[in-house]
Amino acid sequence: MDENQKQEEIVNNYENKTLCKRHPFLKCLLCGLMVFLGAFCAFYVVTDWHFKSMIRMKHRMPYEKRMEDFARREMRDFDSFMKKENKMFKKSIIHIQNTGKAYKIIVDLRAFDNNENNIQVTANGNILTIAGRSVQKSKHNEQITEFQQNYLFGNNVKLGEMTKETNGNYYIITIPIQKSDMDED
Numbered sequence: 001m002d003e004n005q006k007q008e009e010i011v012n013n014y015e016n017k018t019l020c021k022r023h024p025f026l027k028c029l030l031c032g033l034m035v036f037l038g039a040f041c042a043f044y045v046v047t048d049w050h051f052k053s054m055i056r057m058k059h060r061m062p063y064e065k066r067m068e069d070f071a072r073r074e075m076r077d078f079d080s081f082m083k084k085e086n087k088m089f090k091k092s093i094i095h096i097q098n099t100g101k102a103y104k105i106i107v108d109l110r111a112f113d114n115n116e117n118n119i120q121v122t123a124n125g126n127i128l129t130i131a132g133r134s135v136q137k138s139k140h141n142e143q144i145t146e147f148q149q150n151y152l153f154g155n156n157v158k159l160g161e162m163t164k165e166t167n168g169n170y171y172i173i174t175i176p177i178q179k180s181d182m183d184e185d
Contacts, residue, residue, distance in 0.1 A: 094130065094149060100177070103157065105130070107171040111145070116166050121173055123159035127152055128175070 093111050097104040105128075112118040112134045119132045132147040153159065153175070162175045 093132075093147065096151075102177055103153070103175040105151075105173040105175070107132070107173070109166070109169050109171050111147070114169060116164075116171050119171055121162075121164060123162065126155065126157065126159065128159060128162075128173075130173075 093108045095106045097106070107119060107130065109116065109119070112132045113136075118134055119130065122129045122131075128151045130147075130149050130151075134145040136143045136145070156178045158176050158178050162173055164171065164173050166172075
């Protein structure tokens, strides 16, 4: 019977019996799965080689110890710089003193170019606002420093009778305290 069959019939018989011939979606799905697995395996192998070569001691950088020392020195210098800056900012510009008869607010004028015109003092109700501005110009840039501070006082303070005076590098604002009836008894 094999002798009587033609070559074409044998090929057609084989093609009709394949699983993917009847289900083309399954063929696409299996091809996609094989491509994904191949790409995943290739990526995994290359990544594994890379990390193993990085971990090996003989592939480390020849000047790694020097670079680590340099990085530590830079971090130490930066920390000391920040400590100096924090000390500068902790110095307060405004000091408040209560003498019993009056509040004295002392403003350091060195932060504002030693010019009392760079400081504005305003009162609104029981709130005292102190604002300052300083402009420092150099050849290539301009640095503007602005400062504003609000203070809330009780009802026993006479903000309308405050006095302002300059004493050297300090701008002194004096605010009298009104004696209440209970304090006199």
